[in-house]
Amino acid sequence: MNDMTPTSAERAEKLEGMGCKRKRVEDVRFVQGRGNYVDDLKLPGMLYGDFTRSPYAHARIKRIDTSKAKAVPGVLAVLTAADLKPLGLHYMPTLAGDVQAVLAEEKVLFQNQEVAFVVANERYAAADGAELVEVEYESLPVVIDPFRAMAPDAPVLREDLAGKTEGVHGARKHHNHVFNWQIGDRAATDAAFNKAEVAIKELISYQRVHPCPLETCQCVASFDKIKGELTLWGTFQAPHVIRTVASLISKIPEHKIHVIAPDIGGGFGNKVGAYSGYICAIVASIVTGRPVKWVEDRIENLSATAFARDYHMTTEIAATKDGKVTGLRVYTLADHGAFDACADPSKWPAGFFNIVTGSYDFPTAHVEVDGIYTNKAPGGVAYRCSFRVTEAAYCIERAMDILAQKLGMDPAELRMKNLIRREQFPYTSALGWEYDSGDYHTALNKAMDTVGYKALRDEQKTKQEAFRRGETRDLMGIGVIFFTEIVGAGPSRNCDILGIAMFDSAEIRIHPTGSVIARLGTKSQGQGHETTYAQIIATELGLKADNITVEEGNTDTAPYGLGTYGSRSTPVSGAATAMAARKIKAKAQMIAAHLLEVHDDDLEWDVDRFTVKGNPERFKTMTELAWAAYHGVPPGMEPGLEAVSYYDPPNMTYPFGAYICVVDVDVDTGMTKIRRFYALDDCGTRINPMIIEGQIHGGLTEAFAIAMGQEIRYDEIGNVMTASLMDYFLPTAVETPHWETDWTTTPSPHHPIGAKGVGESPNVGGVPCFANAVNDAFGFLGSTHIAMPHDQWRTWTVAENLGLHA
Amino acid sequence: MAKIQIAMTVNGEAVEALAEPRTLLIHFLREQLNLTGPHIGCDTSHCGACTVDLDGKSMKSCTVFAVQASGAEIRTIEGMAAADGTLHALQEGFREMHGLQCGFCTPGMIVRAYRLLQENPNPTETEIRFGIAGNLCRCTGYQNIVKAIQYAAAKLNGVPLQEAAE
Ligand code: FES
Ligand code: FES
Numbered sequence: 001m002n003d004m005t006p007t008s009a010e011r012a013e014k015l016e017g018m019g020c021k022r023k024r025v026e027d028v029r030f031v032q033g034r035g036n037y038v039d040d041l042k043l044p045g046m047l048y049g050d051f052t053r054s055p056y057a058h059a060r061i062k063r064i065d066t067s068k069a070k071a072v073p074g075v076l077a078v079l080t081a082a083d084l085k086p087l088g089l090h091y092m093p094t095l096a097g098d099v100q101a102v103l104a105e106e107k108v109l110f111q112n113q114e115v116a117f118v119v120a121n122e123r124y125a126a127a128d129g130a131e132l133v134e135v136e137y138e139s140l141p142v143v144i145d146p147f148r149a150m151a152p153d154a155p156v157l158r159e160d161l162a163g164k165t166e167g168v169h170g171a172r173k174h175h176n177h178v179f180n181w182q183i184g185d186r187a188a189t190d191a192a193f194n195k196a197e198v199a200i201k202e203l204i205s206y207q208r209v210h211p212c213p214l215e216t217c218q219c220v221a222s223f224d225k226i227k228g229e230l231t232l233w234g235t236f237q238a239p240h241v242i243r244t245v246a247s248l249i250s251k252i253p254e255h256k257i258h259v260i261a262p263d264i265g266g267g268f269g270n271k272v273g274a275y276s277g278y279i280c281a282i283v284a285s286i287v288t289g290r291p292v293k294w295v296e297d298r299i300e301n302l303s304a305t306a307f308a309r310d311y312h313m314t315t316e317i318a319a320t321k322d323g324k325v326t327g328l329r330v331y332t333l334a335d336h337g338a339f340d341a342c343a344d345p346s347k348w349p350a351g352f353f354n355i356v357t358g359s360y361d362f363p364t365a366h367v368e369v370d371g372i373y374t375n376k377a378p379g380g381v382a383y384r385c386s387f388r389v390t391e392a393a394y395c396i397e398r399a400m401d402i403l404a405q406k407l408g409m410d411p412a413e414l415r416m417k418n419l420i421r422r423e424q425f426p427y428t429s430a431l432g433w434e435y436d437s438g439d440y441h442t443a444l445n446k447a448m449d450t451v452g453y454k455a456l457r458d459e460q461k462t463k464q465e466a467f468r469r470g471e472t473r474d475l476m477g478i479g480v481i482f483f484t485e486i487v488g489a490g491p492s493r494n495c496d497i498l499g500i501a502m503f504d505s506a507e508i509r510i511h512p513t514g515s516v517i518a519r520l521g522t523k524s525q526g527q528g529h530e531t532t533y534a535q536i537i538a539t540e541l542g543l544k545a546d547n548i549t550v551e552e553g554n555t556d557t558a559p560y561g562l563g564t565y566g567s568r569s570t571p572v573s574g575a576a577t578a579m580a581a582r583k584i585k586a587k588a589q590m591i592a593a594h595l596l597e598v599h600d601d602d603l604e605w606d607v608d609r610f611t612v613k614g615n616p617e618r619f620k621t622m623t624e625l626a627w628a629a630y631h632g633v634p635p636g637m638e639p640g641l642e643a644v645s646y647y648d649p650p651n652m653t654y655p656f657g658a659y660i661c662v663v664d665v666d667v668d669t670g671m672t673k674i675r676r677f678y679a680l681d682d683c684g685t686r687i688n689p690m691i692i693e694g695q696i697h698g699g700l701t702e703a704f705a706i707a708m709g710q711e712i713r714y715d716e717i718g719n720v721m722t723a724s725l726m727d728y729f730l731p732t733a734v735e736t737p738h739w740e741t742d743w744t745t746t747p748s749p750h751h752p753i754g755a756k757g758v759g760e761s762p763n764v765g766g767v768p769c770f771a772n773a774v775n776d777a778f779g780f781l782g783s784t785h786i787a788m789p790h791d792q793w794r795t796w797t798v799a800e801n802l803g804l805h806a
Numbered sequence: 807m808a809k810i811q812i813a814m815t816v817n818g819e820a821v822e823a824l825a826e827p828r829t830l831l832i833h834f835l836r837e838q839l840n841l842t843g844p845h846i847g848c849d850t851s852h853c854g855a856c857t858v859d860l861d862g863k864s865m866k867s868c869t870v871f872a873v874q875a876s877g878a879e880i881r882t883i884e885g886m887a888a889a890d891g892t893l894h895a896l897q898e899g900f901r902e903m904h905g906l907q908c909g910f911c912t913p914g915m916i917v918r919a920y921r922l923l924q925e926n927p928n929p930t931e932t933e934i935r936f937g938i939a940g941n942l943c944r945c946t947g948y949q950n951i952v953k954a955i956q957y958a959a960a961k962l963n964g965v966p967l968q969e970a971a972e
Contacts, residue, residue, distance in 0.1 A: 023901055030909030031897040031916065033843020033883030040842035123833065124807075124826065214847045214855060214910040214944045265845065265910030266944050298848040526908030526945045694904045697947030725852035725942070733935040733948040 011607045017539030021690035025530045035263040038218040043291040050126035052116040052133040054108035057375040057718020059137035068132040074125030079117040081105035097168030098340035102276045109338035110377045112303040117280040142375045142718040146335040149176040149372040157373045169349045178340045178371035179349045189366035192327030196318030200402045208310035208712040211383040215265025216301040221281040222291035229256040236261040237271040238563025243555045261553035267525035269381040270306045272343040303723040308383030310335035311391040315399045328365040342380035344387050345495040351387030354431035358396035359484040360418040365430040375718045384763040386487045386566035397481040397768035412480045435654045447658035447680045477777025479661040483765035487757040488571025488653040504572035505559035506580045509642040512630040514623035515547040521561010522569040523553045528691045540581035542608025542622045567757035576647035578752040583643035588625040594634035653748045653756035657681040659769040665777045667804045670796025674737035682744045684756035696762045703766025709791045817885025832856040834872035843883035843913040854941030857914035858882045864921040883913035895958040905954030907945035919955045
């Protein structure tokens with residue numbers, strides 16, 4: 001070795017491995033307009049499909065006349081339920097164990113439900129045809145308010161379920177009932193409330209919202225009659241699951257279905273499930289023998305595919321006088337719309353809502369959820385969320401503030417008092433989760449110190465006095481929250497989708513020159529997987545990230561995986577990647593030992609090479625070992641250097657964070673201004689800090705949108721009032737606040753690289769933080785809970801109702 | 807519907823193609839000319855994913871008919887890099903500052919920012935935020951997009967901007 005030899009640290013830096021703010025690989029094509037999204041696809045002879053949709057929320061279909069549509073030049077076919085029924089395809093199974101109408105047969109159950117699918121040789125002709133399908137309806141009474149759905153005389157929505165008193169999740173107690181789900185110790189919880197010195201109770205509703213990625217849902221189906229094979233390109237967050245579902249529904253053998261998810265323009269949960277458009281495009285391609293493209297427009301997207309939330313949570317906390325929580329009781333009415341198309345792990349009809357005890361040491365708790373049908377769009381997806389965790393976090397973080405108000409305690413102090421302590425980890429919650437690791441007090445202290453919490457409270461007090469004296473019309477609110485997420489679904493013992501365990505996978509192949517291709521079962525929709533998975537491999541194997549190609553989304557080449565949602569890519573596929581890399585490393589070590597003529601155990605790993613212990617001049621780099629794997633392996637060893645890992649996580653991971661928001665409210669206009677937003681996240685080991693920060697900015701912006709304006713609203717006859725970007729709030733750069741980000745690092749003890757996942761944390765923590773800030777502004781005037789979204793009109797109304805405009 | 811011949815200059819090249827009078831410019835670009843950089847994100851002219859530069863103005867190409875753009879000079883994201891493949895300062899800035907995630911808004915965002923910097927080579931943060939208010943992004947929260955545009959402005963003005971995306 002001479003002085004020119006780079007040190008270990010220098011060599012490590014060149015790899016651009018874990019911890020590096022590596023620039024994204026995928027950007028090179030995206031900034032040049034060379035991404036490859038579904039609608040960019042053009043195949044010879046390709047046709048276009050478009051839906052005729054129901055104008056009614058609940059109506060009987062008396063007659064469908066497709067003759068005028070068929071007469072439109074360019075229209076080749078019109079599909080209705082009558083065409084699908086003989087094929088057994090007029091209903092499709094949902095991920096939640098219900099069925100959903102692909103095309104409405106006898107009844108429509110929500111506005112904009114799919115009724116007919118028009119196929120034409122060009123986009124505009126298909127739209128013309130869809131306009132001309134004549135449907136005669138007889139309108140029926142509509143159920144929109146979830147609190148009226150289970151009235152004894154409520155109209156029967158799902159006639160197809162008549163007489164079915166058992167659903168997949170147990171007994172149905174009403175014709176509009178989907179399931180009842182309970183967890184926790186009811187008797188102990190009731191006892192805690194009977195003994196409680198203080199208790200609060202509040203109905204905390206989380207409004208219906210929609211993920212609304214910038215690219216809508218779309219697909220191209222191409223059936224090759226001669227080979228009997230189907231190729232399906234689509235905006236799929238979970239391509240392998242789509243292939244299995246497509247096979248089960250269509251009866252085409254799974255090996256003859258090729259599902260390809262190309263670049264995806266954002267997903268946020270919208271693109272997990274299967275939609276009517278996919279089935280209709282497949283059928284239309286089989287019928288016509290030509291490729292068929294279906295592209296949802298924005299109004300269809302907002303009104304028909306994949307809403308989220310619509311959870312109505314009656315929440316009670318029992319506590320001692322000095323603010324120690326002693327019990328939590330939550331009863332939730334969950335509005336699932338017309339079909340239960342939730343995308344939850346199959347055994348979890350309310351997702352992981354039982355994370356609702358949050359970050360606090362509740363000795364006992366009980367949760368009950370009733371799922372119900374209404375005349376609204378189906379869905380119930382995890383919008384930037386791990387299966388109802390956003391609902392749970394909003395619920396507990398609002399409730400803790402309400403308790404603090406009742407106790408006359410500072411909300412941060414109440415949290416400090418009840419946070420799970422570092423020495424309690426691994427911590428088993430009252431509702432059955434085992435939290436892997438945490439250092440909550442350190443995180444909250446750091447957050448409070450950084451923002452100068454005490455000074456902010458002093459300023460608020462001064463402002464409140466000035467307001468009371470009539471010297472200002474501005475109120476100042478401070479929102480404090482502490483969230484614990486549960487991500488990385490999940491261990492096969494409790495997580496599956498349609499019976500498939502929720503493992504994930506990675507396959508790594510080292511080429512002779514030491515460059516690499518890795519394929520995974522997940523699918524990036526903007527998270528930057530091509531960049532970050534390569535960083536894991538770079539660090540594990542000592543090969544440059546720039547020489548590693550990451551591929552996802554093609555079910556023919558990628559190993560089976562359950563896809564990307566619920567922040568599961570890093571916890572599950574990231575782990576699989578590390579494990580596959582370690583298999584490769586173990587083989588490389590044997591090759592190195594052979595070449596260096598020493599025993600395996602006499603070698604040690606140093607960044608990118610195996611060196612002989614005590615003799616670091618004798619080494620073999622991983623690049624040399626790659627070459628050797630193809631021509632000089634030890635006798636009896638198979639040549640080649642590749643490995644695959646299917647990783648079944650031993651536990652979920654539990655990222656956490658402390659967020660603080662400062663808002664100023666003008667009581668005369670209802671205008672709110674986010675003065676400051678500070679987010680401290682702990683996602684365990686950090687793979688790419690630049691990408692983590694980007695994820696947090698994006699998640700906070702979505703949280704801001706939800707808390708301050710988003711709502712899928714219906715009028716009383718079921719017209720969806722917010723189905724375009726005219727009415728559905730997506731913040732622009734002007735409204736979006738400035739974000740301050742920070743972190744602590746508490747690695748997950750059970751994850752191979754200690755990473756926990758981060759994509760959804762900011763949405764989970766952000767929503768209650770904004771909501772608590774707005775509530776906090778009005779709290780000193782006697783208001784306890786203001787429902788979201790906190791748009792200008794509602795905020796003005798709160799001030800009006802408090803008599804502030806007199 | 808009868809088709810008509812439409813001619814325009816796109817990214818410096820004279821092009822001609824047949825389209826219906828009702829064909830939107832965005833569909834003409836994407837389907838007739840195979841320029842799939844500009845995207846479609848809405849039906850109400852809100853998202854800006856379809857933004858192109860038309861005769862020196864930023865234009866949401868879903869709000870004009872192709873025929874209205876007859877004879878126009880159009881630039882799309884595909885025409886932003888130099889002929890030798892060198893990225894435009896904005897394209898470089900978006901990558902350097904992590905100004906994109908899914909990339910769906912990016913072509914419209916960059917083309918809009920291009921016109922913004924033509925009109926105001928030294929914008930403040932507030933001017934940038936107002937300047938791109940017609941372009942929605944669902945992924946980034948805009949903060950790094952603002953930085954990307956500042957990066958490009960600095961570079962175009964010959965002031966190196968060192969601050970990396972934190
Ligand atoms: S597609 Fe949304 S503005 Fe043009
Ligand atoms: S990067 Fe995805 S919409 Fe902007």
